[in-house]
Amino acid sequence: MKKLVLAGLMTATLAGCGSQEEPRVLNLYNWSEYMPREVLDRFEEETGIQVIYTTYDSNEAMYARLKLLEGSGDYDLAVPSTYYVNKMRKEGLLEKIDHSKIEGFDNLDPELVNQAFDENNAYSVPYLWGTTGLAYDSEDLDGDKVTAWADLWNDEYQGRVMLTNDMREVFHIGLRVLGYSGNSTNPDEIEQAYEKLSELMPAVRTFNSDAPRMPYLEGETDIGMIWNGEAVMGKDDMPSLEYVYPEEGTIVWLDSFVIPKNAENADAAHQFISFVMQPEISALISEDIGYATPNLAARELLPDEVANDRSSYPTAEDLTNAEFQEDVGDDAMQVYTRYWERLKSGR
Structure with a gap:
């Protein structure tokens, strides 16, 4: 009888271990110094999704890496510049964006969406310009x-x-x-x-x-x-x-979020894009690293010294x-x- 009880406990324990969910992860491939640590920390705290952050220093390096690992699922999110979105889209290196999973897209500057390199933003979502x-x-x-x-x-x-x-x-x-x-x-x-x-x-x-x-x-x-x-x-x-x-x-230039083909954590990628598009988060990013946000609602939250800094926000002239x-x-x-x-x- 003791052996049967022990066997039952072991089976239950093993079954319990097998039912544990794998840790949720987002593999983000981005430019150096292009995402404040505070943003990553807040995303991890709010969602429980761990962000693994890997960097590159040129579009060519990013493209070569994703081309080499084509379809491997190693990266869930990348941030190419304007013309590389078009190149990667044409080569079948990107997943389509599921706009039903994106919140805040309507806040983006109309002049920076639906560009010729990605009509209707089928494969990309503007991040910074x-x-x-x-x-x-x-x-x-x-x-x-x-x-x-x-x-x-x-x-x-x-x-x-x-x-x-x-x-x-x-x-x-x-x-x-x-x-x-x-x-x-x-x-x-x-x-x-x-x-x-x-x-x-x-x-x-x-x-x-x-x-x-x-x-x-x-x-x-x-x-x-x-x-x-x-x-x-x-x-x-x-x-x-x-x-x-x-x-x-x-x-x-305009840098945009894209989801590489066969990304293992595409849902987490969509969650992260939505998180960043919150006006408060987009404003924090622009203020912290000095680049212009395409998020019009975020611009309204910027301090005057940031919003009026011509280095970040150039005039028409x-x-x-x-x-x-x-x-x-x-x-x-x-x-x-x-x-x-x-x-x-x-x-």
């Missing part, structure tokens, strides 16, 4: 001389220039200085941009897309490219760091000649990639 412009240290450089991308070629900046480690962004400035569109698909124009950028390379001290403000803060560079949010964060520690909208036109980055297609991307590799290797 911003610009890539010029930065300089006003303690070391005369600000009157820093007004355009072309100024980077000034001889006095030899060895003091920083570029983002982003192929399309770097080629954008070469193309715009030559008078071409930053979205050019013309191989001859791309080659000319490569030649122009090759002339700049002796002045380039570093490429940085992990935290582009740091080379300025650490005194490694005095002038170069920067993302507007990085400029805002950098100015908190270095008041002399100034952000400039170049005369040739700044780069404008600031966006004169600005260009959104677009998908240039596989053929042009191969041309860009070939010349980018030559540029980086010094060949």
Whole structure:
């Protein structure tokens, strides 16, 4: 009889162990320093879903990783920039967004939804938008001389220039200085941009897309490219760091949430998107990391010093000649990639 009782207890115990739910997890693949820790902590507390946060420093790195792991389900949520949403959508790398599971979508700026790269936002939900412009240290450089991308070629900046480690962004400035569109698909124009950028390379001290403000803060560079949010964060520690909208036109981009194909935790991904789209959370993110929120309800909650900061929220004049980055297609991307590799290797 004791053996039967013991066997019964063991069976019940094993059955109880088997019925325990697996911990709920969200694997978020995002840019470095692009989501406040407070937001992740609050999401975990409110939902019980653990966030595993992995980072990348360029769209190319993100895309290569997801392409390599295509359909594996390793990531539940990623944050590509404008043109990569289109590229990944066309290649079947994304799941459709279930809008019935998303709350707060109506709060998004109408000018930033239903874009050509993803009509009706079938595969993406806007997260943040911003610009890539010029930065300089006003303690070391005369600000009157820093007004355009072309100024980077000034001889006095030899060895003091920083570029983002982003192929399309770097080629954008070469193309715009030559008078071409930053979205050019013309191989001859791309080659000319490569030649122009090759002339700049002796002045380039570093490429940085992990935290582009740091080379300025650490005194490694005095002038170069920067993302507007990085400029805002950098100015908190270095008041002399100034952000400039170049005369040739700044780069404008929109980063969006997407769900990779066969994501194991797609429901958690939808929950996280809805959580971030709460006006209070979107406002917290914009204030904390300096980028513009597409959430109109969140903008109303921002302090005046944030809402009126031109670095984060540019005026119409600031966006004169600005260009959104677009998908240039596989053929042009191969041309860009070939010349980018030559540029980086010094060949």
